[in-house]
Amino acid sequence: MKDLDVDRALDESALATLFTEARTQNGWQDKPVPDSVLEKIYDLVKMGPTSANCSPGRFVFIRTPEGKEKLAPALSKGNLAKTEAAPVTVIVAEDMEFYEKLPELFPHADARSWFTGSPAMVEETAFRNSTLQGAYLMMAARALGLDCGPMSGFDKDKVNEAFFAGTTWRVNFICNLGYGDPSKVFDRLPRLSMEDACLME
Amino acid sequence: MKDLDVDRALDESALATLFTEARTQNGWQDKPVPDSVLEKIYDLVKMGPTSANCSPGRFVFIRTPEGKEKLAPALSKGNLAKTEAAPVTVIVAEDMEFYEKLPELFPHADARSWFTGSPAMVEETAFRNSTLQGAYLMMAARALGLDCGPMSGFDKDKVNEAFFAGTTWRVNFICNLGYGDPSKVFDRLPRLSMEDACLME
Numbered sequence: 531m532k533d534l535d536v537d538r539a540l541d542e543s544a545l546a547t548l549f550t551e552a553r554t555q556n557g558w559q560d561k562p563v564p565d566s567v568l569e570k571i572y573d574l575v576k577m578g579p580t581s582a583n584c585s586p587g588r589f590v591f592i593r594t595p596e597g598k599e600k601l602a603p604a605l606s607k608g609n610l611a612k613t614e615a616a617p618v619t620v621i622v623a624e625d626m627e628f629y630e631k632l633p634e635l636f637p638h639a640d641a642r643s644w645f646t647g648s649p650a651m652v653e654e655t656a657f658r659n660s661t662l663q664g665a666y667l668m669m670a671a672r673a674l675g676l677d678c679g680p681m682s683g684f685d686k687d688k689v690n691e692a693f694f695a696g697t698t699w700r701v702n703f704i705c706n707l708g709y710g711d712p713s714k715v716f717d718r719l720p721r722l723s724m725e726d727a728c729l730m731e
Numbered sequence: 732m733k734d735l736d737v738d739r740a741l742d743e744s745a746l747a748t749l750f751t752e753a754r755t756q757n758g759w760q761d762k763p764v765p766d767s768v769l770e771k772i773y774d775l776v777k778m779g780p781t782s783a784n785c786s787p788g789r790f791v792f793i794r795t796p797e798g799k800e801k802l803a804p805a806l807s808k809g810n811l812a813k814t815e816a817a818p819v820t821v822i823v824a825e826d827m828e829f830y831e832k833l834p835e836l837f838p839h840a841d842a843r844s845w846f847t848g849s850p851a852m853v854e855e856t857a858f859r860n861s862t863l864q865g866a867y868l869m870m871a872a873r874a875l876g877l878d879c880g881p882m883s884g885f886d887k888d889k890v891n892e893a894f895f896a897g898t899t900w901r902v903n904f905i906c907n908l909g910y911g912d913p914s915k916v917f918d919r920l921p922r923l924s925m926e927d928a929c930l931m932e
Contacts, residue, residue, distance in 0.1 A: 537876070538748050538876040539748075539874065539875050539876035540741070540745050540748060540749075540874045540875075544741050544745050544874070545775060545874060547739045547740075547741060548741075548775075548870065548874060549775040549776075549778045549779060549867075549871065549874075550775070550778055552778070554780050565931070568929075568931075569925060572925045572928070572929055573925075574746060574749075574750040574751065575750075576922040576923060576928070577750045577751055577753070577922065578750060578866070578869075579755050579869070579879070579881050581881070581882075581883045581884075581904075583920045583921075583922075585922065585923050585928070587928065588928050588929070588930075589928060589929045589930075590929070590930045590931075590932055591929060591930070591931050591932065592932040593931070593932065594932060596932070597932030600932070631923065631927075634921060635920060635921060635922075635923070636920060637920075637921075655883075657858060657859070657862075658858070658862050658883070658903070658904065661858075661859050661862040661863055661866070662862055662863075662865065662866045664863065664866075665779070665862070665863045665865075665866030665867060665870070666750075666866060666870075668779075668780070669749065669866070669867075669870045670750065673740065673741045673745070673746060673749060673750075674740050674741075675738070675739040675740035678780070680780050680782070681782075682782045682856075682859070683782075693930075693932075702859070703782075703859065719784045719836060719837060719838075720784075720835060720836060720838075721777040721778065721784075721786065721836075722777060722786050722832065722836070724770060724773045724774075726832075727773070727777070727786070727788065727789050727790060728769075728773055728789070728790045728791070728792060729789075729790075729791045729792070729894075730766070730769075730791075730792050730794070731791055731792065731793040731794065731795060731797070731798030731801070731894075
């Protein structure tokens with residue numbers, strides 16, 4: 531495409547991997563995802579921008595049958611079988627005391643004090659920024675050749691009780707990772723046109 | 732890297748463009764961003780996953796001096812000059828009646844009824860999914876060779892009043908787009924280690 535910074539812009543094949551041909555997966559190939567790939571994913575995710583570098587996103591990578599068993603009672607019926615079959619299920623979580631890390635993450639200002647005593651701002655900031663980081667996780671996984679299956683159909687209280695009791699972490703959403711089974715992908719659903727979703731000012 | 736699906740995985744240069752070398756920008760080159768590039772960004776953003784394809788994200792692309800003037804009174808002092816200098820400022824918004832589009836976007840189930848009468852679920856779904864779409868916007872812009880400058884330091888009520896009075900749209904966050912001035916980039920801040928931010932189950 532003309533008008534682009536061609537030194538940096540990705541080619542069409544990379545855009546297809548990230549966006550146009552990537553599909554939410556409902557079935558998985560029997561092909562493992564090594565921990566080294568999960569480490570590479572996190573190394574990319576952590577570089578994505580968050581407000582004041584607050585980085586509230588936390589990630590539980592569930593790879594073992596024991597971990598899947600802990601998660602299973604929280605899942606909706608429609609999400610159970612595909613989650614059991616996925617090589618990895620990530621709980622994208624938020625640390626509700628993320629601001630305790632700000633002296634380390636944003637050392638040039640007293641950013642911690644912006645949040646202490648402001649629970650509504652803590653909640654909004656944790657939710658917005660951990661969600662951004664959840665999107666970075668999906669983009670990073672796709673960039674490394676994996677497929678994603680994000681889900682919000684689950685019982686939050688049960689996930690929090692099973693994984694985060696006694697901690698300051700809370701679940702945001704869940705995402706299966708692995709190599710998808712193309713035969714289980716649904717038809718592509720319609721999208722809103724630019725006219726419906728955008729304004730030009 | 733071994734263990735990856737090399738047919739699909741992006742190369743190191745593309746990962747640098749998206750994640751490892753991309754930086755939040757505070758100054759901008761005098762280089763315009765044509766509307767054709769904004770259209771290409773939206774064409775990528777709209778393909779990213781949202782729960783039940785609900786697609787609540789809405790985007791106001793501000794390119795004109797008049798649009799910037801409308802936005803200026805809402806900005807914090809530290810965000811004003813760089814936003815005035817940016818070729819494009821995007822208001823990432825959420826449509827609080829996104830569910831009215833579900834008969835079109837998710838036609839095989841009565842998904843609209845999952846939301847009517849559940850304002851807390853509407854709010855959570857709109858916020859989570861419009862934030863995911865805001866992250867897709869930043870990744871899409873970077874993928875097309877642009878730089879981003881996301882901000883949450885602004886007066887939400889003023890943005891909503893100036894741009895969305897009488898509508899069901901609400902601001903989520905704001906993001907400058909353009910070609911950054913490398914001399915204005917701050918030093919890279921530290922990130923949490925995998926040990927601090929992740930659990931392996």
